[in-house]
Structures are given as structure tokens and as C-alpha cells.
Amino acid sequence: MKNYLYILVIGSFLTSCGRFKNEDNKQEQKQRIVCISKQYSEIIYALQAQKEIVAVDVSSTYPSEIKELPTIGYHRALSAEAILAMKPTMILEDNNIGPEHVVKQLHDLNIPMKQFGAYQNTIAGTDSLIREMGTYFGKQAIAETLCNTLDADMDLALKNTNTFKTNPKILVIHFGQASNIYLVMTNHSNASKLIEWAGGTMAVDGERSMMQLSPEIVAQSDPDIILLTDFGYDRLGSIEQIAGLPGISTTRAFADSKIYRVEEHDMVYFGPRTGENVLKLQQLIHQDDEAK
Structure with missing residues (x-):
């Protein structure tokens, strides 16, 4: 039942998004990054650093313009062929990709693969990730603005929480x-x-x-x-x-x-x-x- 549900859910998700027909409009680009992480993808767009991104995994759906990019499949059900078809010079991934034999294939082909720091799932950890990615893409000033906005919004949210009478x-x-x-x-x-x-x-x-x-x-x-x-x-x-x-x-x-x-x-x-x-x-x- 578990495997059946996984296949049903993922299959329905993939067929629903209709993104596999998107064309590669960056064929002449020398730096070609494939990003296989929805979290990374959103941060890259927030940093205004998406120019070198040529493809993403199908679960990367924010912001809306990311849907114009070709997709290389679901991040836990990848195929080497789909990734190689994008001629990547770098693969960004967050240690949540599979299956294992495909990951091994990519390593054996010596395609550069990068993960950013393994930060805790906290606001401080998110700030650190944004800043690291900002440095990597040369967008430090934008990264700092994003972190300041995130921290200010969280301060306001936590202040609000202390005023609520209920805890639904x-x-x-x-x-x-x-x-x-x-x-x-x-x-x-x-x-x-x-x-x-x-x-x-x-x-x-x-x-x-x-x-x-x-x-x-x-x-x-x-x-x-x-x-x-x-x-x-x-x-x-x-x-x-x-x-x-x-x-x-x-x-x-x-x-x-x-x-x-x-x-x-x-x-x-x-x-x-x-x-x-x-x-x-x-x-x-x-x-x-x-x-x-």
C-alpha cells in the first residue's frame, strides 16, 4: 500500500503540472545550472540570481515564472538522461535526491555537484543559508535585505502570537x-x-x-x-x-x-x-x- 500510494501521489503530481514540454531557451549559455531543490530555487529567484538556471526539479513551483523553465523530473525519482539533456555545468542539490543509482551515475560522470551548508530548520539557519547562497551568486546585498525582512516579519508574527486567546x-x-x-x-x-x-x-x-x-x-x-x-x-x-x-x-x-x-x-x-x-x-x- 505504501509504495502504491507513493506512485499514485507522485504520478498524479507529475502529470498535473504539464511542465515537461518547456523548451530550453538558454542553449547558448556557458554556465548552466540545474537546481534540484525547491528551497534553493526560491532563494535563487529571491536573490535575482536565476540567469544561469537552465532547469529545475518539478517540485520547484515558486515563484510562478520558474514554471517557464524545463524540468528534469521529481527530485526523488530522477533520471540521469533528463539531467544530462540539459548539459549542466553545475548541479545544485540539497541531499534529498534519488534514486541512489542515479546519484552515483552523476558522480561517476564528474558533473560538479554542490550543496550549501546543512543548516538547522530554524529562522537563524535560513538566514545563514540565504547569506551563503548570496555570497555564492555575488548577491550579498540582496541576501542581507532578504534576511532583514524575514527577521522583521518573524518578530511581528511572534509578537502577534502572544496576543491570541485561542490555540486552534x-x-x-x-x-x-x-x-x-x-x-x-x-x-x-x-x-x-x-x-x-x-x-x-x-x-x-x-x-x-x-x-x-x-x-x-x-x-x-x-x-x-x-x-x-x-x-x-x-x-x-x-x-x-x-x-x-x-x-x-x-x-x-x-x-x-x-x-x-x-x-x-x-x-x-x-x-x-x-x-x-x-x-x-x-x-x-x-x-x-x-x-x-
């Missing part, structure tokens, strides 16, 4: 439903940190960042609010269809009409917009909460 229980469902199994983000995910900073609590505990849960367990978690990531929400298309999902209609979130759409890329990694995203989450999950 949040269920974050990634990709909606597949084969009557939900893929749910847990208290060990980056999404959990975002929810905590926004003044909420994750509804599901787990050893992994995401878990497969049955409709019965989803119903038992009885969240105050359900956040559905974009692909699952958009695939369903309406609250009526969401109501038809097993286990959803019995929750307090459904009874109170508190089921909202969030972007997947905003929930799974930290970047320049993390403070901004926490502020948006606060507006979403504390709509009915009057400040003290």
Missing part, C-alpha cells in the same frame, strides 16, 4: 486523498513549526514529518481547522467535493466551515517568505480570535 488544533493534509488514505503533516514537520509560530497546534503526532492516515484517524483527530495543500484542494475543486471525503464531514473544522487552501511550497521548507507566510497563516487560523 490544525490538520494539514498534503495532496488530499489517495486510495482512502490521507497524507498528513505531523508535529515533526516544518509545517508544525509554522503552525506553532502562527499560534496553533498540529492535530497529529508522528515520528515522521508526513504520515499516511485512515479516514477514521483523521476524524478522531477532530481538528478545529483543516488546511489542504493546493494540489489536493484544487483537484477536488469545491467545498462540496471536500465534504464527500471520508472522515472530513464529522470534524469541527467542517462543521464550522474552516477548511482552507494553502500552497504546499509554503508549508514544507523555510525561505525568504517564511515570516510573511506565518503572518498569512495567522490571518487564516485566527480569523475569529479577538486580540487581548
